[in-house]
Amino acid sequence: MGQVSRNESELHAFLAPDSIAIIGASADPTKRGYKAMVGLIKGHYTGRVYPINPKVDEILGVKAYSSLGEVPGSVDLAVICTPAATIPGILTECAKIGVKGAVILAAGFRETGAQGAALEEEVLRAARAGGVRIIGPNTSGMFNLHKHVNLLDLRDTKAGDIGFISQSGNMLLALVLEAQYNDYVGFSTYVGPGNQTDIGFDDYLRYLGEDEHTRVAALYVEGFSDGQKFLQAARDITPVKPVVVYKSGATEMGKKAASSHTGALAGSYEMTVDLLRQVGVTVVRQSDQILPVAEGLALMRQSAGKRVAVISDGGGQATIASDRLSDAGLSLAELSEHTRQRLSEILFDQASLVNPVDVAGTSDADPEVLARCLEIVSQDENVDALFLVGMFGGYHTRFAESLLGAEMRAAQAMVDLAGACHKPLVVYSLYAPIKPPPLRSMHEAGLPVYASIEQGVKVLQALAERGLYLQDQDGQPVEDAVRPDDAVKAMFEQTRQDNRDLFEYEAKSVLRTHGVGVAPEVVVRSSEQLESVARQFGNQPLAMKIVSKDILHKSDAGGVRLNLTGMADLLEAYEDIMARCRAYSPDADLHGVLVTPMVRKGTEVIVGMVRDPIFGPVLMFGLGGIFVEVLEDVAFRAIPLSRTDARMMVSQIRGRKILDGVRGEPGVDREALVDLLLKVSSIVAAYPQIRELDLNPVIAYPDGYAVVDARIIVEPSGP
């Protein structure tokens, strides 16, 4: 951990500034122009500070200037505390003296309506014209505690490892107070991105990724300005540094008319979670987990897997830990015979040597035995992570003062073990709320102690998921597997000109061109043609469907006949379909009838793609029918996918057991579905013309799959 690259982000110039001008600096303690001044002074900022205020000579003992133009030196960062309307003019002045970045505190922009939005446009133009980057507007501000830049004047906030970007100022305040109580955790840089007019979450994330004082980037996000850029930034940063995101659940896309199941389900909170996890982000779902998880990821190494060994001094809490580990998708490590033998040598007879290990009173008079147990299980190759659960740190309070020495030695032994062994050690103590000396010493040595089993488990989960992400050999996006085909491009162009979707058979031909398994089918336009086609298909039962751009609901029009055998039946069905469809819609352009063998029984799945307005092209996978429609049991990934992504899509759905076969039916060929997902991902990546794609249903078999219905919508013509 702690592997960091040199600062290369452009943002470094003003997020770690050597000189700061406070425009609208004030001596009135209720003003933000005062708070910024006092925060810099009391925070012992060592750079130059230039208060700008034409009405005074000095503020808090610092010489004031009547305008930016009078400032004698260069200015890295301007903190603008004046009202919205003044901002464009001030930015032009900033540009004149080469200010690199400006924090714009004022609200009254896009968030207030059209007039504000126009002003925000003006602000952005002024900034771009002058080469000034802007934080905000409508930002809660920023700090860089290692550089002693504390514009928010948050006292008692320790400099530390966690970089935090938050669209809520209250959320920052909440974490700062939580850290203050906790008193071991600290922050590096905080930024409120405000309206993200110039700089978005992706830029800030890259900055934190490069910042040498930041070990973990944590983000509170209400909405991304550019989700695709954020995913790319996260892809780049997460291999080097953990990224923790709490996303509030407001829908990304708002309401929209959905033209497919994929469209209806895209833009959901769960989709965002899927995409963030795809790029290695740790997503937390409770706001009170942000800080504990960020701290755990900052201080501990990731685990190599999900197998946790629990050492506890009470059966009840061992049980709770087991329940919660299971909820979190982790497992109880199966301890080796050798490990159990070694444990039995130091524990009372009544101890449980099967994980969760319950020392059953052995530690009451000898708390150091817990450290020895941890060391023993840490050496078991079946164990990926260690979890100490119980009253450690409070034995000297609970049993006898004289145990304090032993507890302090055990604490040191655990710190040493955490440093030496390559497995994380997570400690929960029920004494954490009162911070007794052994726990204090552990935390001060960089081994955090959690105050609830649930928090400890969340940290173990984050460490395991990060470990698996970093180890993943199949995590690279599969790209360039599909080269655009000229005939397909021509077909897209044609349908675009015709202002229609692709016909089902056209969509299938696109898929077939690129090696997707589609049931054979032929469009026939006459009885003669049907006879010849039917002979080719031999004796298998056939299905027939009308092909017409004017008939959307084929069944309603009488345009579908199934399970046909024998030439006479086929010919009758053909004439019947044509006659009914002509009657149903006399003006319809009847393109022909699609003839295809009836599909074998199998498991229905659905594969879809839409271009999400925030995150770009996303692929959806789910079981068909009610699983999608009622249970919304689907998985999303951003395109392009890696093989791991495709595998996880197939395995994360709640109904996954159905893919393994139920009611005596055989399971499906999961790798074939994985190949299909990767292929569709590649097709979508190769053809930016495709706006929406739906393979519904795909029938999955023990030996492959068949696409039964396919729909492709191309982007409409440009203006």
Add this chain to the structure above:
Amino acid sequence: MGQVSRNESELHAFLAPDSIAIIGASADPTKRGYKAMVGLIKGHYTGRVYPINPKVDEILGVKAYSSLGEVPGSVDLAVICTPAATIPGILTECAKIGVKGAVILAAGFRETGAQGAALEEEVLRAARAGGVRIIGPNTSGMFNLHKHVNLLDLRDTKAGDIGFISQSGNMLLALVLEAQYNDYVGFSTYVGPGNQTDIGFDDYLRYLGEDEHTRVAALYVEGFSDGQKFLQAARDITPVKPVVVYKSGATEMGKKAASSHTGALAGSYEMTVDLLRQVGVTVVRQSDQILPVAEGLALMRQSAGKRVAVISDGGGQATIASDRLSDAGLSLAELSEHTRQRLSEILFDQASLVNPVDVAGTSDADPEVLARCLEIVSQDENVDALFLVGMFGGYHTRFAESLLGAEMRAAQAMVDLAGACHKPLVVYSLYAPIKPPPLRSMHEAGLPVYASIEQGVKVLQALAERGLYLQDQDGQPVEDAVRPDDAVKAMFEQTRQDNRDLFEYEAKSVLRTHGVGVAPEVVVRSSEQLESVARQFGNQPLAMKIVSKDILHKSDAGGVRLNLTGMADLLEAYEDIMARCRAYSPDADLHGVLVTPMVRKGTEVIVGMVRDPIFGPVLMFGLGGIFVEVLEDVAFRAIPLSRTDARMMVSQIRGRKILDGVRGEPGVDREALVDLLLKVSSIVAAYPQIRELDLNPVIAYPDGYAVVDARIIVEPSGP
């Protein structure tokens, strides 16, 4: 709230004892016999204390006795600190002097194997013979802080409102330390039930229900000794006092061969949760929620509904609160026009007046505006509960010291509002971790302040669910609706003697006897009979199934033919079924062929009953097929059910949308299903002979339902 009955529990005599003997009292600080002594003395116990120890004259200044027989007065409670093997003898001595109850600390009983179990039996016999009730054995002990009985010597533990029964001593210690940090919460009585040899959770719950010092009963449960008695105790107590349960997830029943879907799913953690909620228990799923939820229920009145008004001073936290409320099944109240008008008069223009209300800076210089907002929304009849979210209590820290006075006034106003209005007010403050004076004053006045949004929402959820439970008009179990029928009883007796399950047609006749909607059907035994039956059914398509106790898998035997029309086909099918079944199983006793009309298409559901070894007869409802088999999407209730129980079963399943109709299909008649569930509940209650019952499938229609297949297993003959 606070409505309590007088102490009537037999347990009161020794859980609130006036005299205590400590058998095995010790001056060695590492012994439990010392801890008990020191806990009583330092806890200022005012009753009489009799240390029993033949080797010393006094312990901690209290005269010691060499045996119980020498004690000069009566003894309410004996605390036995001696080893397991001594217990039966000591209990006999206890009985001699009229000891009412004994706390048995020693382990080494049932939990250690057969020998220990035999000793435990002996202990129980001695206790019963002498009329001594026993807590434990293998208990962590007990305390009654209002009576100053603190056998655990837990210092700094405040007397308060929460009674706690916990199978984990560490869990008690964890709550005590959490309360100590929190410093407003206190406990009344604690008991560790240990092996529950004599006294179980149900007895302790009844004691807490009657204890005047207990406002909320909280329980940490690993397993119930008698689940049915516990459910009954909870039914009795929850109307008077809130009961909070954290159930650890170990399976109640362990592994067993399941003979039906109901059997396979019964005994699960989720079943236990369903049953506990049925009787009004508040179930918490995280161990770190036990104390906050118990405290909230102790101090606040329940809400009349689920509509919450959120007042916040920051958009981000308002969004988080909205997300979590929605997760918890609560809703954002729609504020009336009048309320919004009144809010607009006191808030800045940029404030959001649509719930969640964001005061948008109005409170920065005037924190009292928050109290005024709360008062306004409290008067809105669309609002059931109030939730304050943000930095209240820290304005004087964040903005200006001079605001402290205003914050103290606002705190008092909120306390007054909480006392005066009949809606709960839940306060989250990000300043809670550092306990500034306004928050301290609120908490001391009985208005708790929570340190995370998630905790606040859990409390709101508990208050709303409790409110709905208490208001429920249809919450009384529907009983005695079915009178046992002699013919049915005779049939049960016959099948019991034959040592077989009921035939499908017999099971259906039981249902039909009691008014359950079953498709018409007739068993035929000859071609002639078939002809006459077929004529009665008219032209509708029929199904035929073999009836034989020797053929379990009817389809495999060729014993099922569907969709038959026309006399010729029917006769052919009858001969075919008989021939194939004879071939399949030459020795089988062929009872006849069941003829029934094909069922109309509808929505498949399943209704099942098993007798759970812990909780007795339980009813299960779910959607059929994969919903039960793969998704385990089912609901359980203990029999007998109330109408509300039946309605909630139907509405709680994840796939409930299917019952409303999907893919253009009409919804089903939910009340008909509710009636079916109540009817089955009554049938099971009327016939203790029924061991298992499965209606699978039942087809639900827009206008009723039809039971298509039914299975009833009767209890085997006694020895």
